[in-house]
Amino acid sequence: MNPAYLLWLRRPWLQQGLLSLVALALMSALWWALIALPRQADTPYPLGPYNQERCPLPGEGSGTFKVLVISQLLAKPLAQALCHEPALTGRFAQVEVSWQARGELSAADIMERRYQLLWNRDYVLTGLVPRYHQYLAELLALPDYQVYLLGREPVVLSSAAFAGKRLGLLSDSESQSGYQLPLHALNDAGIKPEPGQLRFFRERRQLQAALAKGDVDFITAIAAKGHTPWFDPAKALLIAGKVPAGAWFIDSRLSRDKALSETLVRHLEAAMKAQLARPW
Structure with missing residues (x-):
């Protein structure tokens, strides 16, 4: 018989020690596995996706008429109104209304004219681009x-x-x-x-x-x-x-089209009025 096996049988403390080491190794592995598991977020309300409403326009227009709002509640009603607006048909291929936090607007967004219509405050735009009036024109001032x-x-x-x-x-x-x-x-x-x-x-x-x-x-x-x-x-x-609630601003190049400006003001006033009676 193998001498090592005989020693194992005659030394119970060796058996207990080895079993303890095995148990310790298993417990350690289980502990690290639990740590590696993803933890549930502390907030009961997970962050939602970036809000965006988009629709195609009929006709042979090109490019996107992009609208930026600072309240997600306006995104859908504005999109529904503008997506059926004849003044945009033939000029643009689609309408996109999006919502984002104020801090996400950048100087490049303004200077590269990434939005044709946006809602913000004068001091915010001035802080980003002191000469923002070269790119944006005030379309509709909002009440306090x-x-x-x-x-x-x-x-x-x-x-x-x-x-x-x-x-x-x-x-x-x-x-x-x-x-x-x-x-x-x-x-x-x-x-x-x-x-x-x-x-x-x-x-x-x-x-x-x-x-x-x-x-x-x-x-x-x-x-x-x-x-x-x-x-x-x-x-x-x-x-x-x-x-102060700020104002709506339009791409300065589009502001020269008075008919389009008046049409946009009409849609903005209707959308804002409809939302005033709802929870904000």
């Missing part, structure tokens, strides 16, 4: 709007009332109404949010859904001046009463 904190219950801005509460904001840090002004209001009230009290969402409809489900206690909401808010004013606190 009001910013509120909207709660499931009436909103009170105090450290005691805010304790343990959660505030829903937009993840776009350049948004005045969705990010900056609500945080200014907290700061003015001497409120310092604790970790976890601020929840961030990509779109306003996600904010509204979170409030309805009770995932947050307050959200930021807006209403155009002169229009009835879509929410219950008794549960809202006004934090900014006169915020």
Whole structure:
């Protein structure tokens, strides 16, 4: 008989030690396998895809009439209106309406005329391209709007009332109404949010859904001046009463076509009016 096997039989501690080493190796392998597994995101609302509406135009036109909006709520109604607009037929091959965060607009977008129509603020465009008027012309100035904190219950801005509460904001840090002004209001009230009290969402409809489900206690909401808010004013606190909404700008080369400009203004006013009565 093999001497090594005899030694194995006569030394039980060798058997126990080897089994312990095997068990330790298996546990270690299992541990590293668990670490390597993908972890679920902490937010209950995953980021949605880049919003874009596109449609072909009849006729022999070429190129794309590109529209850039800063609210995803306008993308679909604008696309539906412009895709049936005779003034664009024959000049362009398709219409594309897209939404992106303000910070994603670049100087190259302006100087290379990547958009024929866009919604933004003068100071933002000036910061990107000081002489942006060479590329864009103001088409339609928008009215000021009001910013509120909207709660499931009436909103009170105090450290005691805010304790343990959660505030829903937009993840776009350049948004005045969705990010900056609500945080200014907290700061003015001497409120310092604790970790976890601020929840961030990509779109306003996600904010509204979170409030309805009770995932947050307050959200930021807006209403155009002169229009009835879509929410219950008794549960809202006004934090900014006169915020400029910016303007619509058109490619300066297209601005010379007065008929086209008037047509676009008509569609923009109709789309904006339709949205004022809906949650923003």
